[in-house]
Amino acid sequence: SGYPILQHWKVQSVMYHVRLNQLTISQSFSNALHSLDGATSRGDFVALLDQFGNHYIQEAVYGFEESCSIWYPNRQVQRQLWLEYEDISKGRSPTPPQEGSPKPPHGSEKLCLLLAQQGRCSTCWDGSSPSWCSPPSPLSQLLQEATMSSLWCSGSGDVIEDWCRCDSSAFGADGLPTCAPLPHPILRLSTVHEPSSTLVVLEWGHSEPPIGVQIVDYLLRQEKVTDRMDHSKVETGEWTVLSFVDDIISGAKSPCAMPAQVPDRLSSTISLIVRCLEPDTTYMFTLWGVDNTGRRSRSSDVTVKTPCPVVDDVKAQEIADKIYNLFNGYTSGKEQQTAYNTLLDLGSPSLHRVLYHYNQHYESFGEFTWRCEDELGPRKAGLILSQLGDLSSWCNSLLQEPKISLQRSSLKYLACRYSEIKPYGLDWSELSRDLKKTCEEQTLSVLYNDYGDKDY
Template sequence: VPFISYLSGLLKTQLLSDDLVAGVEIRCQEKGTCPAACHLCRQAGRETPSPTPVLLEVSRIVPLYSLVQDNVTKEAFKSAMMSSYWCAGKGDVIENWCRCDLTALGKDGLPNCSPLRRPVLRLAPHLEPSSTMVALEWVDVEPLIGYKVSDYVIQHKRVEDLSEAEIYTGEVLSLMDDLFSGLGSSCVVAGRRRGEHPHSMIYSLLFKCLEPDSLYKFTLYAVDSRGSRSDASFVTVRTSCPMVDDSKAEEIADKVYNLYNGYTSGKEQQTAYNTLMEISPPLLYRVQHHYNSHYEKFGDFVWRSEDELGPRKAHLILRRMDRISLFCRSLLRSGFIQSRTESVPYMLCRSDGTRPGGTLWHSSLHETRLACLEKVVTVQRNIYGKSKLR
């Protein structure tokens, strides 16, 4: 008897049915034909060979424990599956948290059957770092079942060398106590929004008062309701070069040339010295660039400054440009520098209430009621090029 006929007979006699096991059915369909040389595929009086049966094809996704028919076994299987998935097999799922076994303790003596995951800090894609601003974000690491994240802690500091010793930790801010409460610095703004998935949250930070052309290190870790800390996540970023008003730089270069030109009185010398000491180092570097571009045939900027102001005052002026990085110096030698202003939206969130003072906070950040507004920040950037942009 062909196998397909055997299965059909079973179905007719109710020995097999579609609801025998939830989520599993038996279907027979054509999956190609046998080679013509195969004599076993041919049946007497039939030209077409029998279709090849497809067994146990899943028609819908269901938990594995629902495939078990015995109620006691099903509950035991369900409990084991939930423990394995949410509690690392070292505890039981109670509502939406893990009750750890007595042996499931970490090095710090705290329960660790639901280990706290490391949040991944990253640059926010909507805002490219500017000379004074950096935007960061991360996806919330609190699971549906398990530990509860009560806070995130962010550290940021300006570093000169990444290999230097970690002695100075920089400024340390609590997302809840400092930023969402509004008690922290106005230079750091925190926000929260929904992620791509229904239960995911994305937290964001906007640092608005950074130093241009500086290397910053940002560190983030999560704190759960048991007092455990996650492993830290790091982002290191250099802010862009300082803003420069190129038209002003050209005007100052012309002014200094006129003061240096011909016989220079003491008053004119002091005016030139004061002008060059009052402007920022990047603008001073740009003034030197314009001066040499237009008037180098009368002597370059360094030589004329030493000649008119004297070596001591000229040195005081010129050494200010030593603070500029080699990268920014190369950009400041561009043919043209133009400024561009753009408006970038960001989220600002504030908590409705405050945490009780002097007590441990055991709730989840998800339970914190936040009032969030979308605001707009103005960001200025320099555009460097060989020719002016239209």
């Protein structure tokens, strides 16, 4: 049957386990230890950790390792030990041995657990419940609690399961607890998708500690900014604030903002597409994380200026040819009206390119603005040509480039139909899976311009 057998187990844990990892300690540290007792306050323990923290924090951060050697005399003993382990790990009383099952013999065949940990704690199984190591002393328990408080609650609160119970002195002016520090999300522009004239892609990483803070939402503010000649920026007061949970992934009111990527088990990145922007305009986006108490994290902002309006240069060339044909020779009233309607509907960027192409090919028959006034009259020509001043000097200069190509790219995003999402029950690591029930992956076509001749 393969028995008796000997198994060697090694357990590595990231649970927070405090142990003094140096055999020789300084006199000052020894004196500090001897000054502690069961009545020592947590603040004194935290002060000790701040001064001599390396002795304790190393294992608290990196975990610990224990080895265990188990000798099974027979199959029944192995099964009984496993049942007891399952009961103890689930907080139940150990399962008593089944009636009629053989008890492990004593002497050399007894089952021994040798725990290679500090103190060389060992226990032997004699057919009854295992006698585990003695519980930690009150002093070491207080020290462990102080370590947990220092790690997760800034030394100003107690760790209760996975949250911090803050001291009365650790509340802000708004009445919200402040002992558990909030993660600071860093907002950035996407490194994969460049901004277009009406769209930007923003990213940030979701993070929350396992103890102390539960992030339930993110708030994103979009604000239009006016550039001054001295390069300073003035907020125009035109701004909107969207909740990532309530407004965007719930599908409630986000026609101009949609998620492109949400966290899953492999990635914590959140990627957001913001549309409906104006070309050649500066925007500031500000992000806050919000925890389950209503606290906001420190803000993170990104300022971006959208590119100039997109033009279809091939179409502009065709319209320039059409206008020349309408103006060439005798121009009837119908042809004049056709030319007027065509030019008036172009918009400033395309009108610039029509003017450019017309003068490049047909200036010998008369410059574009002069021909418009001659064929359409000063009033109609004035209405058309007034659109040329709607662009900034930067965009005007780009539209004088000899060649402007039109590029097209695709963006995948989640189109979410309305659903009620409870932020306090949100599992961020499973958000991608959960949104598959209410969101459908779709593709968005985005247009860009490349200016000038480029070698690819």
